[in-house]
Amino acid sequence: MQPAVLFNKELTGNWQKISDEMKKIKWRVRFIEATPGTPGDITFPKPNITFVCFSHEQWDHINSENEKITVVGNLMDRIQKSKQRHAKVILLMNLDSSNIQMLYEIQARLLLECITIDVLPFHNPQEAITLFDIIVTGLFPDNQPSIAQRLNMEQKSNINDPTSLASTNKWVHLITQITGGSKKLRLHDCYVLQEGLHSIYNIATATLPQLLDCSLDRDTAQDVIKFFEADYVID
Structure with a gap:
């Protein structure tokens, strides 16, 4: 409408x-x-x-x-x-x-x-x-489109436990904000990064081979690297 x-x-x-x-x-x-x-x-x-x-x-x-x-x-x-x-x-x-x-x-x-x-x-x-x-x-x-409404409801229905990153929707939502290139990460990309690297620090410091090992395609992996190189200084 x-x-x-x-x-x-x-x-x-x-x-x-x-x-x-x-x-x-x-x-x-x-x-x-x-x-x-x-x-x-x-x-x-x-x-x-x-x-x-x-x-x-x-x-x-x-x-x-x-x-x-x-x-x-x-x-x-x-x-x-x-x-x-x-x-x-x-x-x-x-x-x-x-x-x-x-x-x-x-x-x-x-x-x-x-x-x-x-x-x-x-x-x-x-x-x-x-x-x-x-x-x-x-x-x-x-x-909002119906898919966005469903995701919002799903997020609200789960209790976010900061000590259990692998099970929290809040973690997935955080990862979806990474936009190193022209596209946002897909939900699948969020999950494989979460399972493979476990923390934002590990993602921010990951090499291209490490990101590829998480089952990301090469373009998406390079987008993640560009995002952190452009916006953060990693010691």
Whole structure:
């Protein structure tokens, strides 16, 4: 099922282009009036997530400190109201290459007021659509593919025992994060590494022949080596 989206009809410019892109990929977009009951700007009702939208155009024209205080104050008010209504609130910031400093300044001002919120910057409508797709279909269990839901349930149903690496799903999940090349390790690769080398240190320091002895193919073994060479220093 394609996502349903509630879209603040007052959004214009690049935001309007985002709504056009949503409709192109057959997302069901409904334009609404912004009210206290719908304080976010782009809301996905099923996972109950909303995006508070902020553009560099709202910041570029500001000339005084008092104006900045007012704009950030209004933004904080919108964020706090959104948090009362939605399970997840994200600040979506439209940036251009000439004003990247805006991102850091607004984050700093929010932190000074003890406002914590995830911030997602984007530069064009296609980037925004990609971010929406990842979050709405990937981070919320109800929207994940069935195979991902089964793996999550399997992991939750087992007690992870750190003293017994060979039996813990947590160990397998950790190994799947190794991405030395263009692909993640397959579940089979995780198990053979686990059975053959027993610890992250052994994997990190393994030679190509040792990895091949674990029944990895040569390309995957080289990916594992590249991963640790690129990101870690092994003494």
